[in-house]
Amino acid sequence: MAQQAAKIKKRRLQDDGAWGYLFIAVALVVYALFTAYPVVSAFIISFQDYKPLGSTFIGFDNYVSTFHSELFWKSIRNTVVYTVLTVPVALFLSFSVAILILPLKKWMQTAFKAIYYLPVVASGVALSVVWLWIYDPMPEGIFNKLIGLFGAHNQNWLGTTTYSMLSLVIMAWLSSHGAAIIIYLAALLGIDESYYEAADLDGAGFLQKLWHIVVPSLKPTTLFLLVTSVIGSFQVFQNAYLMTGGGPDHATTMVGLLIFDNAFKYFEFGKAAAQSLILALIIAVISLFQFKFLGKDVEY
Incomplete structure (x- = not known):
């Protein structure tokens, strides 16, 4: 049985x-x-001179030509600069907005979350068109009107090497924080109230609670957002493609845009594939270092 x-x-x-x-x-x-x-x-x-009707094996030639390309290294520098300037500021802004939303009533939290998340679901092309209008080099452009109030002259924000990268960075600072705000807000709501009560008994102020309770409790969330934000920033394509096309003088050519141009503009699919794999390796190494050095005392 x-x-x-x-x-x-x-x-x-x-x-x-x-x-x-x-x-x-x-x-x-x-x-x-x-x-x-x-x-x-x-x-x-990536090891071929790719043709739709017949490819030729060329070994590591695509990788060699990529590493000898000044434009490739310039695109790497542009991408690193864009990432360093946008990711920390974007995370700080998202964290700050989440802190400001937290004390509000539930229905107000929901309203603000919907407002901040709306640009995420909106068309990226439509948002880029709005930003093109904001950066209009004519006096009608919003930015030129704004600096005109302080007596400054009109600037060609997207058409000069001086301001084109800065324009893309400002665009990143002021848009698409919705997902990070919601994630931060959910993490804030998960912090045990007893921590705040104990801090009140010890006479801790707002900044002390923020530094000794909130920041340590949000380390896993911050690490997650940092890693995903860096990955997304290294893959940035749409903003550069629609706003500047990589110009002027390749001042805003990112790695993603360079890969796109090689594949669909110059039809060098083998080189584009090699560069995409190099980019994937760079992102993997950076993510590994982030987990290794920033995630030592993070508890999940």
């Missing part, structure tokens, strides 16, 4: 396992078709 019961239990577990594999089969097929296969194909293409 015991053996028969064991066999029935084993058969039931096997059936459950089969159903489990069946349920995840769709996800595995989608992953294989749209993630694994493109990555493997890009790796193979």
Whole structure:
């Protein structure tokens, strides 16, 4: 009887396992078709002079030409500068807004979260058109009107090497904080109230609570947002493509835009594939260092 019961239990577990594999089969097929296969194909293409009707194996020539390309290294520098200038400020602004929203009533929190998240679901092309209007070099442009109030002359914000990168950075500072604000706000709501009560008994002020309770409690959230923000910043494409096209004089050419141009403008698919893999490696190394040096005392 015991053996028969064991066999029935084993058969039931096997059936459950089969159903489990069946349920995840769709996800595995989608992953294989749209993630694994493109990555493997890009790796193979990176060693070829790719042509739709016949490719030639050229070894590491695409990688060698990439590493000898001044434009590639300039795009790396532009991307690093853009990341260093945008990510810390964006996280600080998102954190500050979340702190300001936290004491409000629930319905007001919901209203502000919806307002700040709205640009995330809006069309990036539409938002870029709005920013093109803001940066209009004519006196009608909002930025030129603003600096005109202080007696400054009109500036060609997107058409000069002096201001083009700064314009993209300001655009990043003032937009698309919705997701980070909501994540920070959820983490703030998860902090145990007893910590604040103990701090009140000790006579701690707002800044002391912020530094000794809030900041340490939000380390996992901050690390997550930092890693994802850096990854997104290194992959930035839309802003540079729609606002400046990488110009002037490649002052705003990011790595993502360079890969796009090589693939769909110059039809050098092998070089574009090699550069995309190099970019993926750079992002992986940076993420590894972030987890290693910033995540030492982070508890999940």
